[in-house]
Amino acid sequence: MHTPTESPDATGAGPHDLRHHGDAEVRGRGRDLTDLAVNVRAGTPPAWLKERIAASLGALSAYPDGRPALAAVAARHGLPPERVLLTAGAAEAFVLIARALPARRPVVVHPQFTEPEAALRAAGHEVGRVLLRAEDGFRLDPAAVPADADLVVVGNPTNPTSVLHPAAVLEQLARPGRTLVVDEAFMDAVPGEREALCGRTDVPGLVVLRSLTKTWGLAGLRIGYVTAAPETVDRLAQAQPLWPVSSPALTAAEACMEPRALAEAAAAAERIAVDRCHLVAGLREFTEIQVVEPAEGSFVLIRLERAAEIRERLRMLGFAARRGDTFPGLGTDWLRLAVRDRTTTNRFLQVLDQALQALTAVSR
Structure with missing residues (x-):
């Protein structure tokens, strides 16, 4: 495997907008779009979780007490509480890592979520990139990471x-x-x-980030957590402001660690796997489309010519897809699609066919 290493220019990320996220595809568009651009599970948060969060509002006059939620997260992963840090979403964790952990040569494995590199840059770091290739199925060869890299960031499963x-x-x-x-x-x-590493204590220097945003639909509440060695957790905690996680978010974290919530999340993962197979099978019917396989997350990456034009036509027909060219290692011929239920996927595949046919007709 040949995996290029890239150092972006001093101004930022060259052609890649590291601060672009899927919500920009659906926000302020003036029409009701079916959202395939954001990877938050549809139909969330569930009613029982909304009720738990709403019930916490009566205690807003008190400062947040994160101890019960911290204990719940630690217990869920079989860890002592001193190995867990609650954060205002995974995005805050990336900022804390960039600001609080020493790094002379940080490296980010791409394509992946761009916020880690953006946070490192904002903290004044010069960031190296390891670019995985489509020809290799975007698989990682550990030897491709420079031996002198003292901070390495990789997603799993990778967005x-x-x-x-x-x-x-x-x-x-x-x-x-x-x-x-x-x-x-x-x-x-x-x-x-x-393939999870969260909960492992035998891997030196390991820092794992988790988010409750995707499965539980809590993007607006901002709740996530870090697991790491106690000394690393302490460094990150020292960089946090006081009371960084709100009381409603702490309530949500505690609730999502309960046995019934874990069972619900496990069932959702099984449904996503089935729905993803249906989406991939439909996409395979289009000779114009290359699907990155095997896909294991709640989204699928596809490659097709004139993807930007197809994305605009999909929007006109009521569907939002995530552009791929803001991810280092990808270009304008990539789109990311969130996995949805079978009915939504069938409607999308019909609209995708219309978009492709319309573009072909215009080209003639």
Whole structure:
């Protein structure tokens, strides 16, 4: 495997807008779009979780007490509380890592979620990139990561490629003197959470990020957490402001660690896997489209010519898709599609066919 290493220009990310996210595809568009651009599970948060959050509002006059939620998260992963840090979403965790952890040569494995690199840049770091290739299925060869990289960031399963890297491969990135950051924001969408490193204490320098945004529909509440060695957790905590996580978010975190919630999340992961297979099977019917497989997350990455024009036609026909060209390692011929239920997928495939046919007719 040949995996290029890239150092972006000093102004930022070259052609890649690291601050562009899927919500920009649906916000302020003046029409009601079916959202395939944002990877939050549809139909969430569930009614029982809304009720728990609403019930917490009566205590807003008191300062947040994160201890019960912290204990619940730690217990869920079989960890002592001192190995867990609650954060205002995974995005805050990336900022804390960039500001609080020492790094002389940070490297981000791309294509992946762009916020880690954006946070590192904002903190004044010069960031190296390891670019995985479509020809290799966006699979990671640990040898491609520079030996002197002292902070490495990788997603698993990776947004936007939907690739699930084997835990044994990621473990090869760990070494003394290196911080290994694994973004597992979508791991609870993988049946059985196979290949998860969250909860492991035997991997040196390991920092794992989790989010409750995707499975539970809490993007507006901002809640996530970090698991790491106690000294790393302490460094990150020292960089946080006082009371960084709100009382409603803490309530949500505690509720989502309960047995019935974990069972519901596991069932959702199984449904997502079935729905994803249906979407991939439909996409395979189009000779114009290349699907990145095997896809293991709650989204699918596709490649097709004139993807930007197709995306605009899809919007005109009522569907929002996520552009791929803002991810380092991808270009204008990539789109990311969130997995939805079978009915929604069938409607989308029909509209996609219309968009492709219309573009072909215009080209004649």
